Amino acid sequence: MARAVSTRRMAVATIAAWIVALIIFFPILYTLITSVKSESEAIQGFNLVPSFTFENYVTVQTQRDYFKPFMNSVVLAVGSTLLALLIAVPAAWSMAFSPTKRTKDILMWMLSTKMMPAVAVLVPIYLIFRDTGLLDTRFGLTVMLTLINLPIVVWMLYTYFREIPGEILEAARMDGASLFDEIVYVLTPMAVPGIASTMLLNIILAWNEAFWTIRLTTTNAAPLTAFIASFSSPQGLFWAKLSAASTLAIAPILIMGWFSQKQLVRGLTFGAVK
Numbered sequence: 001m002a003r004a005v006s007t008r009r010m011a012v013a014t015i016a017a018w019i020v021a022l023i024i025f026f027p028i029l030y031t032l033i034t035s036v037k038s039e040s041e042a043i044q045g046f047n048l049v050p051s052f053t054f055e056n057y058v059t060v061q062t063q064r065d066y067f068k069p070f071m072n073s074v075v076l077a078v079g080s081t082l083l084a085l086l087i088a089v090p091a092a093w094s095m096a097f098s099p100t101k102r103t104k105d106i107l108m109w110m111l112s113t114k115m116m117p118a119v120a121v122l123v124p125i126y127l128i129f130r131d132t133g134l135l136d137t138r139f140g141l142t143v144m145l146t147l148i149n150l151p152i153v154v155w156m157l158y159t160y161f162r163e164i165p166g167e168i169l170e171a172a173r174m175d176g177a178s179l180f181d182e183i184v185y186v187l188t189p190m191a192v193p194g195i196a197s198t199m200l201l202n203i204i205l206a207w208n209e210a211f212w213t214i215r216l217t218t219t220n221a222a223p224l225t226a227f228i229a230s231f232s233s234p235q236g237l238f239w240a241k242l243s244a245a246s247t248l249a250i251a252p253i254l255i256m257g258w259f260s261q262k263q264l265v266r267g268l269t270f271g272a273v274k
Contacts, residue, residue: 028250034243042239056244066248069227073249075138076213076223077206080145081199084153087146089195092157093183097166107158110151118211129216138221141213145206152205153198160194161187200260207253224249 034042035057037050060066095103125144126135134140164187172186188195210225217226228249231242 073223079142081202088153096161
């Protein structure tokens, strides 16, 4: 009887999980369906039966340069991630293995910056970028995306580093390891799952950032988020072409997430009680 109840519960949980997954995935599915409709079909309303036309993808590729914003997104996502890790690894190490009485306060302050509405600092950030010549530049956006996601990166790495026994680092010091050797050759290899998941999460966040990338760029450094927004015009929204552009924009990150899901789950559960 107990086994039957357990099997029933497992079946109910499985069905519930599939329902939740389909609800979450449905907007992406509907975007894909709309992208292979004609514009007249797209504006008619909800319809899951497309005409399977690929003219929208041809139009997106011919009328707009997809490759340039794609490369901008790659440079911004990867560049901001590497820069954030360069700053966050030493910061998380110091907080995890050399804490002070202010460490928790600093961590909470860093996290509190994520609660501030971005629009509240739009004007000063825009003026700083304008006066320093960073508007519509890859370097400026890379720094901006690094600062936006740095609190999350530091918090995640701090959590992973806290799970590493301090005795291992003490043994390395006894063997004559310097601070650089301790971080690069001892700590970093042990935290590879955590660092990998942090990198993946930061790349996803940077890739999807739209508020700052749209407002601080025009053409030269515009990523895929600005590329999608360009299909909104005073004449109206071209839903089919907008869906095709959105599909092209989310496809790389979906593919990366699909192939790296095991590493991401392993990293996010790194140090958890088994």
